[in-house]
Amino acid sequence: MNGLDASFRLARADFELIADLTIPARGVTALFGPSGSGKTTLLRCLAGLEPEARGHLQLDGEVWQDDTRSVFVAPHRRALGFVFQDTRLFPHLNVRANLDYGRRRAHPIDTRHIQQERFEHIVELLGLSGLLERYPAQLSGGEQQRTAIGRALLTQPRLLLMDEPLAALDAARKRDILPYLDELRRALDIPVVYVTHAIDEVSRLADHLVLIESGQVQASGDLMPLLSRLEYPLAHGEGAMTLIEARIAGHDDAYHLSDLAFAGGSLTVSRQPGEIGDRVRVAVHARDVSIALAPTSQSSILNVLPATVAEISQEDPARVTLRLRLLRPGRKGAADAGSEEDVFLLARITRKSCERLELAPGREVYAQVKSVALVG
Amino acid sequence: MLAAGIALGAPAAAAHDGEVNVAVAANFLSTSRALARRFMADHQARVLISSGSTGKLYAQIRHGAPYDLFLAADVRRPRKLEQAGLIVRDSRFTYAVGRLVLWSRDPRQVDTDGRNLKHGRIARLAIANPKTAPYGAAARTALQRLGLWSRYRQDLVRGENVGQTFQFAVTGNVDAAFVALSQISDPHHPQGGSRWIVPERLYPRIEQQAVLLKNAAANPAAADFANFLHSAAARAIIERYGYGVPALRDRQAQRRQPTP
């Protein structure tokens, strides 16, 4: 599978969209940026809903738009699913009929048996069993959105586009629906492009990230490395964090703790459900990381990771953000040049401390992680 | 005063300011305009003409329409007005005798003997509504006497009045129509086409009578106009427009007849 390759230009009232985009063939790619940055517009261009957009788009070798050859495949002929922010369920059809709308028009046409299986599978995946006879007006926001997702999936899309699906939901509904999205993420074999302005959704669901601002793509790539890059606004602001993919390495039943192993070392967290070897994703907020020049056992903090200062950037008059390269277990010293597999950690400390400790790029330090959050 | 008017033709120009509201049957419209122009040349009054089918105007007058004079296309309705006491005493008189004609704008549709009509070769035929227009009633009688009524009545187009009937023929929306001879004799709008002047024996004489309505009792200009219609100048106009005029002697005899 080749993934998606696209490039668009579109002039809008308040900005011009100029975007080049490559999206991997599997996994969730978050299209992230502030409101009005053009992410929804870009998503609509992928769907063919903006016929004035110039450019090209190809998925898996199939060309959906190519201006140089005057090719433009109409939206209804593209094998994609689209989940709108306002759900857009058909008010004159109940849930079952809404779901069927997509199913009946899907290509290729499978046997009835397979179709039925697929229907039941998706209904179960999204928890829609009890809702099939209801009409959209009788559903909660979360139920509506799940129906919309199911409807899109039943068209057997080769690409799933989701436009801020949680934006219209309150915190409680969001919490309800996120497990379904987790499940979806694991179950789907097709690329998903997920537009959002909420970093917590990104951290929980995304594998890849496209950063967009004022109609231009600022960065795109795997999520975790991008989060720690100081060039991007992600590393600044209160939500700055590092995402880490780890595996459960062991449990400490006596103290009700678990050990997580990852490329940059190991972390101790409270006891995790799950087996040894299970993958977990954790977030370490920059504000929860402090710096020491020497390891000490005279501290309550259990997670202390040796690292080298890679970069320092001033955050505001009082604080700085540090980008630390974690030393791989088994390596000594900072002799290795930075490589792609290095794991970076963000830390935020006062400028005063930074100067007092004489921190500078290259300095060997110890990162003390006070708190680790599970994200999925 | 009436006698003096008759003797001298146009009355001496005693200027009367005022308006005369005249209701005229549709067939007489262009003629009445010519008469009004002639009248107003010598008088100060203004003549305002309203036109419609005789039946329609009659109904309006019965319901109080404020006309001064009513120039009908029959005798029946003026007589009924007289019976109802709605006219100035003794003011009912015949002002014209109408002629029925079958006319088409197409020179080939109507022949001078009416043979095309008699042989049913006219596809669409129009008459004025017999219930309200005397010319329509006359046309119906003519068709009945020719034994053609049942053949034509199915698709017979009926104009609201003889004016509209004529319009159907002028625009070609019917092949031929029964109209008043005066309508195709207007010197200002000569009409070509083809015509058959319907023989008088086929329809009851269209005697067109006028009455001075009670409204007008206090309107000297109205009386002036009524007198004017008896004058030689008026009669000449009326004849020029394709009507007959009753002989003077007939009219005097008329006036002496007691009202039934």
Add this chain to the structure above:
Amino acid sequence: MQDLDLTPLWLTLELAAVTTVILLLLGTPLAWWLARTRSRLKTPIEAVIALPLVLPPTVLGFYLLIGLGPDGIVGGPWRAMTGGALAVTFPGLVIGSVLYSLPFVVQPLQNTFETIGNPLLEAAATLRAGPLDRFFTVVLPLARGGFITGATLGFAHTVGEFGVVLMIGGNVPGKTQVISIAIYDHVEALEYAQAHLLSAGLLAFSFVVLFLVYTLNRRWRPALGR
């Protein structure tokens, strides 16, 4: 009183029904286009469609008299094809009625289509529905109210047509003598008893029809709730 002839009533209903059906068939694509186009032609066309709302029927009647006549833009070809007249016939009346009642059908439809707007259509497109499919499965069901309103107004307006018919109808019993003309006829001829009966009958009939339609409309119309 001579026997009351009810032919004008059936003729009127027939005329109104035929006109309404034609207007729905012609008006739907027209209203759809108007609701969605951004062409510069949109406003002039809307203005033309709205003309029968403001013009006295005599204007329309006059142009029809000419246009449907044998030299006319429509009447000429008609005569060439069928050898017959158009104006003073039932087909001629249908043409006149279609023009006369056009805005009463097109405008409610256009409003409804505009209310439905784009969002659901985009969703349907992403669910593999092509343009015709989208129209029949999404727009039509949601536009039911607009169709009912348009059809009712078109029908009722045609039943009440008078001025245009007076000018081009020719008052042919059984062909162009619609009920409004028949009533007028009776009044002119001072046949008030018949006029009363026909008028009262038409009034009652119209009221019942409108009442039924408004009631059913309320019950059937699905909420567009978003």
